[in-house]
Amino acid sequence: MKKKDGNQKQEENALVLCRKIKEDVEREINVIILDAQKEAAAIMRLAQEEAANKKDEILKKFNKESQQLKEKIFSTINIEKKRIVLDEKNRLIEEVFEQLKTYAQEFRNKPEYINFLNQAALGGIGTIDADDIDIFYSFLDEKIITADFKKNIENQCRESLKKSVSIKWQKKDFNDIGVIVQSSDGHLVCDNCFLSRFKLKREEFYMSLLREVF
Numbered sequence: 641m642k643k644k645d646g647n648q649k650q651e652e653n654a655l656v657l658c659r660k661i662k663e664d665v666e667r668e669i670n671v672i673i674l675d676a677q678k679e680a681a682a683i684m685r686l687a688q689e690e691a692a693n694k695k696d697e698i699l700k701k702f703n704k705e706s707q708q709l710k711e712k713i714f715s716t717i718n719i720e721k722k723r724i725v726l727d728e729k730n731r732l733i734e735e736v737f738e739q740l741k742t743y744a745q746e747f748r749n750k751p752e753y754i755n756f757l758n759q760a761a762l763g764g765i766g767t768i769d770a771d772d773i774d775i776f777y778s779f780l781d782e783k784i785i786t787a788d789f790k791k792n793i794e795n796q797c798r799e800s801l802k803k804s805v806s807i808k809w810q811k812k813d814f815n816d817i818g819v820i821v822q823s824s825d826g827h828l829v830c831d832n833c834f835l836s837r838f839k840l841k842r843e844e845f846y847m848s849l850l851r852e853v854f
Contacts, residue, residue, distance in 0.1 A: 733849045737838075744816075756817070760833075761793050765821055768821055774810060774824055819833065
């Protein structure tokens with residue numbers, strides 16, 4: 641009977657030990673699971689933070705590139721607008737110049753043209769300031785450059801320059817209004833034709849009109 645009680649005691653002790661081992665294992669497992677959950681949570685949190693940082697970085701880069709693109713587009717548009725405006729200004733200025741040239745040719749038929757020729761000749765003679773002068777005029781002005789016209793120029797030279805000037809008048813094959821005056825030796829030349837004077841002043845006229853247009 642005592643032997644049976646001893647076996648029973650051993651069985652009870654074995655059960656207690658097994659239960660303790662089981663509890664220890666379950667506790668260890670719970671600790672491992674809890675640690676794993678904490679680690680997984682930490683990993684998830686880091687992943688979320690990294691994703692958020694990546695998102696912010698991507699958004700910042702996108703915003704920066706968008707701003708740069710917008711500025712480039714606006715810059716291109718502004719440059720194109722300026723180019724269009726400048727092209728339009730140039731077109732209008734060129735139209736003005738062409739109209740001016742047309743007017744110059746039409747001016748030949750106006751009564752004031754005789755006085756213009758007179759002043760062009762006298763101005764050239766005064767600039768050259770030589771005793772012997774050659775004056776070249778357009779064949780289109782042949783009817784104006786009469787003996788009386790020539791005589792009048794000589795008289796005005798004597799009055800204004802206080803000396804006699806020998807003038808040789810030569811008809812030339814050009815269409816421009818005005819005259820070309822030079823010393824007989826060809827060393828000094830004063831081109832008082834409209835287009836020549838216009839070319840000298842073209843840049844000045846252009847800048848002046850550019851400021852006025854629009």
